Amino acid sequence: MRRPVLPGDITSTARALLAVAPAQRRVLCERIFAGAGQALRHSRRHRRLCPDWGDGSLSAAARRFPLADEPFYDAPQYLSCTRLAQAVSAITLRAAQRLCGYACGLILRVDGLKINGLPDHIC
Secondary structure (H helix, E strand, C coil), X not given: CCCCCCHHHHHHHHHHHHCCCHHHHHHHHHHHHHHXXXXXXXXXHHCCCECCCECCCHHHHHCCCCCCCCCCCCCHHHHHHHHHHHHHHHHHXXXXXXXXXXXXXXXXXXXXXXXXXXCCCCC
């Protein structure tokens, strides 16, 4: 997963996690993140949406699974799912940064101009 993570991505992922038993949430969360990454690679390679995972966003990957109704933020299980989605997002971003040495997911070029002398590198 290399796309910017938007609030809706975290919300959709948390809702998918909330729809399964607590013991299954970590595995599902990792599956959603892996699916988003697979979709992004597919769309870059084939220039079309991935038939299994969508456009490479977490939201599209999460929506491949049943989603629980969105509760209020004071629901403890929903907060737990939101924290899990954010934690896996942070771990994924740190791993990507270590692999390539750049802040993956950030746009390093704007209208063909290099920013701060960085090479035009986008993972």
